[in-house]
Every structure is written in structure tokens, then in C-alpha cells.
Amino acid sequence: MGRIAGSDGARTAAAIRRAGLRLIHRRGYEAMGLRELAAEVGIRPASLYNHIGSKQELLFDLIHEHMAALLASATAALEEAPPRAPARLRAFVLHHVAYHLGRKAEVFVANFELRALEPPGYERIVAQRRAYEAMLVALLEQGVEEGAFRIPDSRVAAYAILAMLTGTCTWYRPDGRLSRAQVAAIHAAMVLRSCGYAEGGEE
Structure with a gap:
């Protein structure tokens, strides 16, 4: 260049x-x-x-910016969703898949280079990740309280859901037979079913 x-x-x-x-x-x-x-x-x-203090600082900034944007946009998506848990969980899944499929490089770096961060930066990123995970755990617990979901352990379920959703980055191809929106919708339906939500119920 x-x-x-x-x-x-x-x-x-x-x-x-x-x-x-x-x-x-x-x-x-x-x-x-x-x-x-x-x-x-x-x-x-x-x-x-x-412009940068060090290579380590650059890595931290890249991952931090990615996580900050993810948290902010997920919060906005949930604020726009209807109040009941099934609708909010659907909004969360649709947002997560669309966001990650549009930022595959950022997702790769955030997930696979996190281990390269030195302790202070690593701890700050882990705190951001935990905050994001907590958003999903809260949604699942809300659904259980409403009687819409049947989940034995919301935290384990959240980890499993996030692993499945983020995994789309490894196989999705923009020139494939499905659009990002279609892939996101399929995953939203699967997640809701896995939580024991009957499709067609009140959201």
C-alpha cells in the first residue's frame, strides 16, 4: 500500500x-x-x-473496540425489542449473528488472540465478555421466570448458545445459498426451541 x-x-x-x-x-x-x-x-x-504505543496496545485497542461496539449495539437491539423474553432472545440472536457475520476478522482476532494480551488488558476484555454473557443469561432467566423457557442451567445454556452463534463465522460464505438474515432467522428459531419455547407462543 x-x-x-x-x-x-x-x-x-x-x-x-x-x-x-x-x-x-x-x-x-x-x-x-x-x-x-x-x-x-x-x-x-x-x-x-x-499513533500507537506498542504492538500490544494495538491488539488491545482492536479487541476493546470490537467488544465495546458489540455491547453497545446489543443493548440498542434489546431496547427496541418487545418486553417479553422470547422476543428479546430472538432480537439478541438476530443481532449477534448479523453483527458477527459482518465482522469476521474482528471476531477471529478477539477470540483467538485474546490469549496474547498481557494481564491488565486481558482482564479488561474478559470483563467486557462477561458483561455480554450476562446479558444473555439475564434473558434466559427472564424467560424461565415468565414460564416461557425450560432451562436447567441458564449460564451453561448461555455458553452453548454463544458458541453455536459465533461458530457461524467459521462456515458462512456470503456467496452461499442463504443470506445473513436467513442464517440469523434459522438460528433464532433453533435457540428458542432449545430453550423449550413453543413456536407460535406469545412473544
Whole structure:
């Protein structure tokens, strides 16, 4: 990639994050070098430090931004959903699948490079992940309280649901026979059935 002519600091910083995401997704965090990153953006290696403190800081920022956006957009999706648990769970699933299928590189880096973070950053990301998991656990517990769901352990169910939903990133292809919306709708129906919700019941 050629040098970004006339770019200001914000544009260069954004280009560094985009390039860092591509390279980490393609090569892995450990294999990506800062010289390679600088060449991808079109700046001198020393100039990177005008925009990032370190390679470790870049990784943290990428994962943190992904998780912050996921939490914010999931919260917005639930705020727009009807109040009963089945409708809210459907909204959560539809949002989760659509969000993740549109950000496969971010999801890969957040899941597989989390282990590369040093303890302070790792703990902050884990706290974000737990907050997201807690949203789903709360939905499942709401459904049990309403009598709409039959779940022996809401936390175990939440982990299983998230693993299934996020797994779509490994096999979904945009040029396949199903759209993102269709894949999300299929998963929403499966999740609701797995929770003991009878399709056609009141949402």
C-alpha cells in the first residue's frame, strides 16, 4: 500500500488499525511485525509510534473496540425489542449473528488472540465478555421466570448458545445459498426451541 498522501493523524491512526486487523487476522499476532505493518500503511516504522504505543496496545485497542461496539449495539437491539423474553432472545440472536457475520476478522482476532494480551488488558476484555454473557443469561432467566423457557442451567445454556452463534463465522460464505438474515432467522428459531419455547407462543 502506498503512502497516505496528506493524511492527518486521525486518518493515519485509523489506517494503522485497519491494516493491523488485516495482518493479525491473516498472519497472527506473534507473526505480524511492526515493520510489516508500517509498510502496509505506507509510513516509516518509527512513525508508528506517533499513533500507537506498542504492538500490544494495538491488539488491545482492536479487541476493546470490537467488544465495546458489540455491547453497545446489543443493548440498542434489546431496547427496541418487545418486553417479553422470547422476543428479546430472538432480537439478541438476530443481532449477534448479523453483527458477527459482518465482522469476521474482528471476531477471529478477539477470540483467538485474546490469549496474547498481557494481564491488565486481558482482564479488561474478559470483563467486557462477561458483561455480554450476562446479558444473555439475564434473558434466559427472564424467560424461565415468565414460564416461557425450560432451562436447567441458564449460564451453561448461555455458553452453548454463544458458541453455536459465533461458530457461524467459521462456515458462512456470503456467496452461499442463504443470506445473513436467513442464517440469523434459522438460528433464532433453533435457540428458542432449545430453550423449550413453543413456536407460535406469545412473544
